[in-house]
Amino acid sequence: EDKVVQSPLSLVVHEGDTVTLNCSYEVTNFRSLLWYKQEKKAPTFLFMLTSSGIEKKSGRLSSILDKKELFSILNITATQTGDSAIYLCAVEEGSQGNLIFGKGTKLSVKP
């Protein structure tokens, strides 16, 4: 059965800390891996990864994919209280591009 597992499920850090969120997956026909940030309502797209070893960066956020070991990490440096959110990992699989979501990591950044 296809699955996407995120860890940790929740994390509390202080402003300025660096955090690493993990996403491992087992799917039969991998196409891409996506990271989303969800604060109060709809998730907002962060990154889409399709190739191993190529880091994607956006400000203090970065992500990389390892297709051999079947995982991805999302790094956030110099965290701010505004980074507090649920971070969702999703894997696109199959010919129709079905999305399988992990359960999310709830990040709380304390001042």
Added chain:
Amino acid sequence: NAGVTQTPKFQVLKTGQSMTLQCAQDMNHNSMYWYRQDPGMGLRLIYYSASEGTTDKGEVPNGYNVSRLNKREFSLRLESAAPSQTSVYFCASSEAILRDTQYFGPGTRLTVL
């Protein structure tokens, strides 16, 4: 340019009642999706439409039906609501099937008593 809009924002139903959630996008996207989000579960795909005229089941389609009315609109219908369908429902759209950034609507919070 409103992006993705959903109506209603909130709804309370009694068990067995039916209703349709509406979604529209004005970005000329080909693909549209319906998700539900439950605490601790993450987003789960209910149905999606790769292009106008096609719909496919996602991860959790039971109890739902969809209609891709035209390129802009994708509705989700609950024929006989159950308490297990209490959730927040998100509609999303993208240019191509999951190859591009998905844009999400604001969500509909549904409570089934």
